Amino acid sequence: MSTQTVNxxxxxxxxxxxxxxxxxxxxxxxxxxxxxxxHWSIGRKLSWxxxxxxxxxxxxxxxxxxxxxxxxxxxxGLQLAFKEFTPKKGLTxxxxxxxxxxxxxxxxxxxxEIMGNTVNIALWTLxxxxxxxxxxxxxxxxxxxxxxKSFVQTITYMPHFISIVVLxxxxxxxxxxxxxxxxxxxxxxxxxxxxxxxVHIYWISGVWQxxxxxxxxxxxxxxxxxxxxxxxxxIDGANRLQLIRHVDIPTILPxxxxxxxxxxxxxxxxxxxxTFLMQNTMNMPASEVxxxxxxxxxxxxxxxxxxxxxxxxxxIINFIFLMLANGISRRVSDTSIF
Amino acid sequence: xxxATVNNIPVPGKSGSADIPWxxxxxxxxTVTDWIIDIVIGVLIAAIVVVVLYPxxxxxxxxxxxxxxxxxGTMKLLPVDFSTSGYQLIFKDNRLWTGYRNxxxxxxxxxxxxxxxxxxxxxxxxxREWKPRRVIMFLLTFTMFFAGGLIPNYVLYKDLGILNSxxxxxxxxxxxxxxxIIARSFFxxxxxxxxxxxxxIDGMSYFGYFIKIALPLSSAILAVIGLYYFVxxxxxxxxxxxxxQSDQFQPLQVVLQKILLAGNTVAAENQSAxxxxxxxxxxxxxxIVASLPLLxxxxxxxxxxxxxxxxxAVKG
Numbered sequence: 001m002s003t004q005t006v007n008x009x010x011x012x013x014x015x016x017x018x019x020x021x022x023x024x025x026x027x028x029x030x031x032x033x034x035x036x037x038x039h040w041s042i043g044r045k046l047s048w049x050x051x052x053x054x055x056x057x058x059x060x061x062x063x064x065x066x067x068x069x070x071x072x073x074x075x076x077g078l079q080l081a082f083k084e085f086t087p088k089k090g091l092t093x094x095x096x097x098x099x100x101x102x103x104x105x106x107x108x109x110x111x112x113e114i115m116g117n118t119v120n121i122a123l124w125t126l127x128x129x130x131x132x133x134x135x136x137x138x139x140x141x142x143x144x145x146x147x148x149k150s151f152v153q154t155i156t157y158m159p160h161f162i163s164i165v166v167l168x169x170x171x172x173x174x175x176x177x178x179x180x181x182x183x184x185x186x187x188x189x190x191x192x193x194x195x196x197x198x199v200h201i202y203w204i205s206g207v208w209q210x211x212x213x214x215x216x217x218x219x220x221x222x223x224x225x226x227x228x229x230x231x232x233x234x235i236d237g238a239n240r241l242q243l244i245r246h247v248d249i250p251t252i253l254p255x256x257x258x259x260x261x262x263x264x265x266x267x268x269x270x271x272x273x274x275t276f277l278m279q280n281t282m283n284m285p286a287s288e289v290x291x292x293x294x295x296x297x298x299x300x301x302x303x304x305x306x307x308x309x310x311x312x313x314x315x316i317i318n319f320i321f322l323m324l325a326n327g328i329s330r331r332v333s334d335t336s337i338f
Numbered sequence: 339x340x341x342a343t344v345n346n347i348p349v350p351g352k353s354g355s356a357d358i359p360w361x362x363x364x365x366x367x368x369t370v371t372d373w374i375i376d377i378v379i380g381v382l383i384a385a386i387v388v389v390v391l392y393p394x395x396x397x398x399x400x401x402x403x404x405x406x407x408x409x410x411g412t413m414k415l416l417p418v419d420f421s422t423s424g425y426q427l428i429f430k431d432n433r434l435w436t437g438y439r440n441x442x443x444x445x446x447x448x449x450x451x452x453x454x455x456x457x458x459x460x461x462x463x464x465x466r467e468w469k470p471r472r473v474i475m476f477l478l479t480f481t482m483f484f485a486g487g488l489i490p491n492y493v494l495y496k497d498l499g500i501l502n503s504x505x506x507x508x509x510x511x512x513x514x515x516x517x518x519i520i521a522r523s524f525f526x527x528x529x530x531x532x533x534x535x536x537x538x539i540d541g542m543s544y545f546g547y548f549i550k551i552a553l554p555l556s557s558a559i560l561a562v563i564g565l566y567y568f569v570x571x572x573x574x575x576x577x578x579x580x581x582x583q584s585d586q587f588q589p590l591q592v593v594l595q596k597i598l599l600a601g602n603t604v605a606a607e608n609q610s611a612x613x614x615x616x617x618x619x620x621x622x623x624x625x626i627v628a629s630l631p632l633l634x635x636x637x638x639x640x641x642x643x644x645x646x647x648x649x650x651a652v653k654g
Contacts, residue, residue, distance in 0.1 A: 074486020311487030
């Protein structure tokens with residue numbers, strides 16, 4: 001790597017050396033006289049800044065414009081949650097109604113069920129989606145044959161590239177009672193219509209789809225272990241399991257913590273697509289979650305303000321969880337994302 | 339010899355470990371426990387491979403087998419009564435091909451815009467001497483955890499007039515902050531700063547450095563981010579469901595949902611008896627047709643995945 005760098009540097013220097021000879025004073029611009037700039041007026045500092053960095057600003061502005069329009073304008077539109085929606089006024093909304101819609105949601109008869117389902121599905125997914133990739137990575141890391149290891153990785157990545165629609169279709173086809181691949185095993189029990197089975201179908205198919213992909217990050221962390229560490233542990237008499245316990249696991253722990261914090265930030269974001277597609281009238285008592293309810297209230301029954309309020313409620317709870325996880329982790333392990 | 343062993347730290351079980359003086363007396367040998375552990379791991383890995391692969395293989399063989407053999411369980415490992423009737427019916431279905439065409443357009447244009455917007459931004463944000471980058475990064479990261487949500491988005495798209503048009507697939511997703519962070523971290527850590535110093539001395543501008551030096555050295559990250567964006571566009575279902583009304587703009591995933599889950603079997607009239615016969619085959623075949631492009635492409639980019647994921651998550 002280092003020799004390659006040197007070569008490309010030298011090649012570039014020799015190719016570009018002519019302009020320097022042409023105007024030899026060019027190098028004087030490069031000297032960044034930091035001390036002198038401290039005493040400049042704000043206007044002069046600004047004009048210096050933009051003369052120096054206008055290229056960077058130009059490269060950033062398109063992206064910033066997209067983020068401003070498509071992320072921050074909708075945030076501004078969250079005020080709809082506190083106002084009556086009128087089609088004429090659009091995002092700013094009409095009459096101010098305070099917390100009316102939040103109260104409506106919290107006191108609605110569906111509130112307990114929806115929150116319960118959301119937390120239930122989210123915790124199952126969080127837990128299994130967190131543990132399974134770690135186990136897979138530790139297993140894969142134990143494989144000596146690199147070719148087989150790489151083959152196994154290719155196989156386990158595959159489901160990640162399948163769309164949610166296809167995944168749910170496969171689950172539906174397989175679980176069709178009587179005729180499906182798995183449906184035959186359960187006889188007349190229709191798991192697709194069973195509220196009790198919903199969360200388990202949800203997390204098992206989730207692990208099947210994303211376990212291999214999520215393991216990449218742990219494998220990358222594991223590949224950075226200094227082999228000398230294994231040698232040293234072996235000389236001290238450690239067996240394979242002890243190597244995993246005392247070398248591998250401590251290595252991936254910081255990565256685990258960061259991923260756990262990030263996931264906490266989405267703890268109530270039970271994926272809309274998958275839940276919505278897996279829903280049917282029979283399993284509704286277990287499958288109605290906040291995101292699907294937001295869709296139905298907003299897009300099907302057109303109660304825009306109410307739907308916005310439910311969505312905001314969800315976002316705020318997620319944000320609180322994220323901050324809590326981040327704070328706890330910073331205290332306990334010095335690892336945090338903010 | 340000693341120099342060589344410093345750089346190639348001996349790997350257990352490889353011949354190199356015998357070169358170290360203190361290992362010579364006791365060569366690495368597998369104990370009985372090691373053998374047991376190896377076997378257990380091998381069995382577990384084999385089980386994982388079967389569990390992941392068999393459902394996919396089942397879809398493949400079911401798409402060319404007699405539907406009765408599929409539903410009564412006689413088809414297990416190989417196709418039974420091989421026939422391509424299902425595929426022939428699929429290829430006659432215009433809805434699917436409209437969806438396919440739409441998704442290809444949205445994915446290609448969308449990914450192009452993604453790259454054109456994300457990469458320069460990531461490069462600019464990777465320059466440490468540029469002070470505003472911290473504020474901008476914070477504003478971007480904030481959007482990962484706090485968003486307007488469904489209805490504000492809907493109202494905004496309506497006001498912008500992109501509802502029920504192809505632009506709703508392309509414009510709102512122009513910047514993905516996660517991918518941006520991956521690219522930024524790559525520019526920060528994988529391109530040596532000395533290159534920038536040299537370019538600066540030669541009077542190269544930021545533009546020139548980005549186009550002529552940074553980008554050509556970043557093929558790994560271009561591949562990874564391009565694939566991430568493309569997969570996102572290809573598999574995007576919700577945008578079509580929520581923001582598109584007319585069938586002519588519906589992407590592949592919405593068409594799939596109609597065919598596979600809502601039970602609208604492939605529409606080719608006058609052939610209803612034939613279609614009923616092959617309904618199962620058609621469903622499995624549609625799954626293959628819709629997923630094949632991504633499943634063919636990703637193994638070629640696999641060597642870049644580790645790099646991309648690692649950089650993004652550790653630095654993010």
